[in-house]
Amino acid sequence: MNDLLAIPCVLMRGGTSKGPFFLARDLPADTRERDRILLSVMGSGHPLQIDGIGGGNPVTSKVAIVGPPSIPGADVDYLFAQVRVDQQIVDTSPNCGNMLAAVGPFAIEAGLVPARRGTTLVRIYNVNTGKLIDAEVPTPDGVVSYLGDAAIDGVPGRAAPIALTFMDAAGARTGQLFPTGKPVDVIDGVAVTCIDCAMPMMLIEAAAIGASGFETAAELNADRQLLERLETLRIAAGERMGLGDVRNQVTPKPVLISRPNSGGDINVRYFMPHQCHPSLATTGAVGIATACITDGTVASLLVGARKPPLVLSIEHPSGQLNVKLHERDGKIVAGILRTARRLFDGQVFAKPVTQLGCAA
Missing domain, CATH: 3.10.310.10 (Diaminopimelate Epimerase; Chain A, domain 1)
Structure with a gap:
C-alpha cells in the first residue's frame, strides 16, 4: 500500500x-x-x-x-x-x-x-x-x-x-446589493458599480480604462498595464465594499462592460480576477443582469431602462448567456440554463x- x-x-x-x-x-x-x-x-x-x-x-x-x-x-x-x-x-x-x-x-x-x-x-x-x-x-x-x-x-x-434558479441572490457576501450604499462610486477618476448579487463584482465601462470591451480573453490577459490598472481599482473597491484587503481573495470580480454587437443586450469581459474568463461565470451573469435592471448603475446607464420580467442576453468572449429575471415577493429571481x-x-x-x- x-x-x-x-x-x-x-x-x-x-x-x-x-x-x-x-x-x-x-x-x-x-x-x-x-x-x-x-x-x-x-x-x-x-x-x-x-x-x-x-x-x-x-x-x-x-x-x-x-x-x-x-x-x-x-x-x-x-x-x-x-x-x-x-x-x-x-x-x-x-x-x-x-x-x-x-x-x-x-x-x-x-x-x-x-x-x-x-x-x-x-x-x-x-x-x-x-x-x-x-x-x-x-x-x-x-x-x-x-x-x-x-x-x-x-x-x-x-x-x-439543467435549470438553475437563484431565489434571492442580493447581498450574497456583504448582505447588501450595493455594499458602498450607492449604485455608482468614483474610484481614481473611474465610475464603477460595486454590486453584491450572487458574486461581489466591480463593473466598469470598458472605454473608461482605454479598452474596447471586444478584445479576446487572450489579448486582455497579455495586457499587463490593463491588468495592473484593474487590480488597483479592485483592491480599492474591495475596501469600500467592506471586504477588507482583497489581494489574496478572488472577490470582488472586475467586469468590463460595453454595448453589444451581436444582438445581445450588453457585452462583458469578466475577470477571475487576474485573468479574463474564456466565457462568463454563471454567478457573474446573475449580478450583471441585476445591475442592468437597477436604476443608476453603470450597466443600466449603458443599456437603458429595463424592468422584469424579461430575458437579458449577455455577450461574452465565447458567445452569449441568457438570464431570465422576474420578481417574487419583492425580490429578484434569476434563472439560467446550464449543462x-x-x-x-x-x-x-x-x-x-x-x-x-x-x-x-
Missing part, C-alpha cells in the same frame, strides 16, 4: 468550469487540514499544476464539497473552493454557479437526494453565501441523464439541460497533511 492519502472523488464539468467533487465526510473537518489536502490534490503553486489534477487555469482549478443539508428546506449543502493556480491559496469566499450546475447530478448519484421520474428538484444551500438555489435535473426513468439537446456557449456539443457531465470517478491521491506546507 502506498503512503499517499486515497480520497473518493468524482471529476465533473459544471457549465463552463471543471473540477473534483467530494463528499464532505471524505475530507477533514478541520479547515486548514482540508485546504492543505485540496492544494495537494490540485497541484497548486505551479502554473501547470503539474503535480495535481488542476488544469492550470482558474476555470479548471475549482472544487465542490457536497454534504447533507445544514438548514431546513435544503436538500444538500454545497461549499465551493477556488484553488489558486499560481499560489497555494484556497478561497471559499465566493460561490461558483457553473460548478453549481453539477451539484444536483452529483448529489443524486451519491445517494444524498432520491431521484424522481422525469425531473428531480434539488434545493442547494450554498454555504459560501448562505443562499438557496434550485436545480432541476433531468432524471428520466429515475436516473440522472447527461445526454440531451441543450447547448451553452463555451462548451462543445449538446447535453441535458453538466460526469467525467471520471474513483480515488484521487494527496500527500499526507504532515508532509504539506501551510495553506494561506
